Amino acid sequence: MARNVIFSLWSGPLPTISELHFRSTLHHMGPDTEYHLYLDTSPGYEGIVTEEFAWLEQDPRVQITRISVIDYLRSHGISLPDNPRHVLSTAFVRRWLRRWFLLVLRVQKLVNRVVPGNSSLSLLPHGVHDDPAFGITAGHGFSPWRQEEDLSYRADIFRALAPEFFPDANVLWLDLDIAVLEDLSWLEDREPLVYRWGTYPFGNNAVIYLPADRPDARQGLVGAMNTLGAARPWTLFSDTVCKDINMTILPVDEFDPPFTEGHELYEDYAGLLAPSASSPALAESLRSSLKMLHWHNSWRVVPPSDSAFGHILGHYRSVAGASTSD
Secondary structure: OOEEEEEEEEOOEOOHHHHHHHHHHHHHOOOOEEEEEEEEOOOOOOOEOOHHHHHHHHOOOEEEEEEOHHHHHHHOOOOOOOOOOOOOOHHHHHHHHHHHHHHHHHHHHHHHHHOOOOOOOOOOOOOEEEEOOOEEEEOOOOHHHOHHHOHHHHHHHHHHHHHHHOOOEEEEEEOOOEEEOOOHHHHOOOOOEEEEOOOOOEEEEEEEEEOOOOHHHHHHHHHHHHHHOOOOHHHHOEHHHHHHOOOEEEOHHHOOHHHOOOOOOOOOOHHHHOEOOOHHHHHHHHHHHOOEEEOOOOOOOOOOOOEHHHHHHHHHHHHHOOOOOO
16 A cells, blocks of 8 residues: 655745644644655755744654755756846836737737637747736746746745655645645545636646556646646646646635635635634634635734634644644
């Protein structure tokens, strides 16, 4: 039987709000599962286990590995410079590049009218994509976009490549803004999966499951990333790519309330983090109805104990035991 591995990556000091991720994941992951936390050592972005998370280093289920993400990506032919300095701001450069590519797309439409049957023809350079939800975006295949400055994009690439560290394991990538609210036994015998980003035609890469018996899916994911020159979820986990590699996109409703139409937290990120008289009931409702809870960043927020988030964290503190810093 294949072993089970959960892995994640962080650059900089571990944020206080991620305690819920660690406590809930360790509680629900099962005794035969390993948790691998990768901390970036790239200059200026060093991952740090702060004092409040010292208990993680004492947990035998947790393996902390320090890795230069820049060097790792370079080993795969993805070149990113160290701490680049530019005369023009990245926001300015991207704004003008978007305007240029919009003109390119207009030309492309004219070409498609003149040369029918060539709808797959693209005049956009490698790595640049026109997404129905986010418009013009670019990946590492188009260096002028300066993705090297975007830590989240480094993580997008890393999560697609790093399953190679565990070739004989069932691997689950989790962002640090994911709380696990149900025992992970539901993943047994599952095909590769992500969950849908709201109603968009792509999956959310905050949760990626790749079973050991589907190496073709891992290879297909990396192959698609290289072909597209991009690793953003709206590009790499599109309906088309997921269909090509036989990856399931699960419905959003058991993972992401702010993107679930009809949920009381729909489009309301603050409702999870703010104190309220209804917080205990909301916390219980979330714990009983979700497989996982994605709270979408808020890295600098420390939710109060009387918020729904605080009540959920309090539950996992009680069942997992207090940390050495409590």
